[in-house]
Amino acid sequence: MYSIVAHDAHDDRHHGAISVPIYQTSLFSFDTYEQFNLARLDEQENFVYSRGNNPTVRYLEDKLAQLEQGERAKCFSSGMAAISSAIMSIIKQGDHVICTHQAYGPTREFLGVYLHKFGVETTFVDGSSLENWQRAVQPNTKLLYLESPTSMMFQLQDIRSCAALAQSIGAETILDNSWATPCHQNPLTMGVSLVVHSITKYISGHSDCVGGVVVGSHRFMDPLMSTEYMLFGGIMTPQTAGLVTRGLRTLPMRMERHETSGLKVAEYLGSQHYVRKVNHPGLTFHPQHELGSTQMSGYSSLFSFESDEPVVKLRAWADHLHYFRIGASWGGFESLINVNALDYNNQQTGSLVRLYIGSEDPDDLIQDMEEAWRSVTQRPSEGETYEQNAGFSQDG
Structure with missing residues (x-):
C-alpha cells in the first residue's frame, strides 16, 4: 500500500x-x-x-x-x-x-x-x-x-x-x-x-x-x-x-493516524454520562464489530454518538468547541461536528452527533470537549433560541 x-x-x-x-x-x-x-x-x-x-x-x-x-x-x-x-x-x-x-x-x-x-x-x-x-x-x-x-x-x-x-x-x-x-x-x-x-x-x-x-x-x-x-x-x-x-501519496499514513485518534476519542465519549451510545464499528461493543473484523483491516475516524440530551443543548456544546468546525463533510485535516435530532419511526428519541476526527492531537480534542461541556452545563439557558432543524431519520 x-x-x-x-x-x-x-x-x-x-x-x-x-x-x-x-x-x-x-x-x-x-x-x-x-x-x-x-x-x-x-x-x-x-x-x-x-x-x-x-x-x-x-x-x-x-x-x-x-x-x-x-x-x-x-x-x-x-x-x-x-x-x-x-x-x-x-x-x-x-x-x-x-x-x-x-x-x-x-x-x-x-x-x-x-x-x-x-x-x-x-x-x-x-x-x-x-x-x-x-x-x-x-x-x-x-x-x-x-x-x-x-x-x-x-x-x-x-x-x-x-x-x-x-x-x-x-x-x-x-x-x-x-x-x-x-x-x-x-x-x-x-x-x-x-x-x-x-x-x-x-x-x-x-x-x-x-x-x-x-x-x-x-x-x-x-x-x-x-x-x-x-x-x-x-x-x-x-x-x-x-x-x-x-x-x-500520504493516504496510508493519514489513515493510521485517523484510526488511532478516532478510536481514542470514541472510547472517551463512551464513558461520558451524556452519551447513550457510540456508533463506531472499531469499538468492541459495536453490535457488528466481529463482522467488521472479517471484512475490514482497520477503521477510519468518522463516527457518531446518540444522546438523550436535547438538540439545542448539544448544538450549544458544538458552538463552544474550539477545535471542531461545524460542517457537513469529512475526510480532511480538520475535525468536524454535526448535530441533528434522531428519529426512529418518526418519533424523536434524542440527538445524534456525528464527529469527524481530523489530524489534531486527540488529547486536545478530548480536553476541548470537556471544557465545552462544562461551559454549556454551567449556562443551561444558552442556545435556547436555536432553530430546531430537521433531524436524521433512522428510517432513511
Whole structure:
C-alpha cells in the first residue's frame, strides 16, 4: 500500500519529473490522419480529447485501481457523479434495486425518487440483516447497493453474503467504500461488482477537492467508460487530479493516524454520562464489530454518538468547541461536528452527533470537549433560541 502510493518508475518522457505534470489541455493533436483515426478507435486508452481521457487524470485512475485491486478506475467530478453513473451502467427501465436504508442521502434520493420516473423501483432495507436483503428480492432485481459502513449510524452489511446473493439471482453489486478507503477494505476481492468513492473525503484528504471514482473489472468498466462517462460529462479536471494525487501519496499514513485518534476519542465519549451510545464499528461493543473484523483491516475516524440530551443543548456544546468546525463533510485535516435530532419511526428519541476526527492531537480534542461541556452545563439557558432543524431519520 505505501509503495503503491509513493513509488513511480523513472519517467524519461517528463525529464525525470517526480510529480506527474498537469496536462492543461482540452485536446491532443496528431501528425497524420492515420494516427488520429487509430487513436479514436479506443478513446479510453488513447489521448484524443480530455473529456474522455487525460494523462494527469489517467495516472490517478491507475493508482486508485491498484489500491482497490481492480482492473480499471474512472474519476468523476463528484462522488454523486460517480455513484449515479455506476448505477445507470447496471440498471435499465423496469429493473428493481435493493439498497441499504442508511445509504448517503443523495444516493437514496437518486434511487428512490429520481429513477422512479424512469420505471426503476427501489426497496430500502435494514442492511444489517442478510434476511432483509433476501426477502426484498424480486424477479426483476438487478442491483444490490451497499454502503458499508454507512456514514451516519455506521451500520455494516455482510459484503460477501450480499455479493453471493446478488450473483445467485443474476444481479450486480455496487458498494460505497468512502468510509473505509482502500487502506482498510477492498470490496472487489469479496465479490462486489463495482466500488465507488467520494474522492472528496479521505482520498483527497485536504478539503480542497471535489471528486468521485468508480473501480471495477473491465467487464463493468469498459461499457461505463464508453457510455455513462462520455455521455453524462461529469469529468474530473487535470488540476483536481493533480491535487488528489498529492493527497493520495500520504493516504496510508493519514489513515493510521485517523484510526488511532478516532478510536481514542470514541472510547472517551463512551464513558461520558451524556452519551447513550457510540456508533463506531472499531469499538468492541459495536453490535457488528466481529463482522467488521472479517471484512475490514482497520477503521477510519468518522463516527457518531446518540444522546438523550436535547438538540439545542448539544448544538450549544458544538458552538463552544474550539477545535471542531461545524460542517457537513469529512475526510480532511480538520475535525468536524454535526448535530441533528434522531428519529426512529418518526418519533424523536434524542440527538445524534456525528464527529469527524481530523489530524489534531486527540488529547486536545478530548480536553476541548470537556471544557465545552462544562461551559454549556454551567449556562443551561444558552442556545435556547436555536432553530430546531430537521433531524436524521433512522428510517432513511
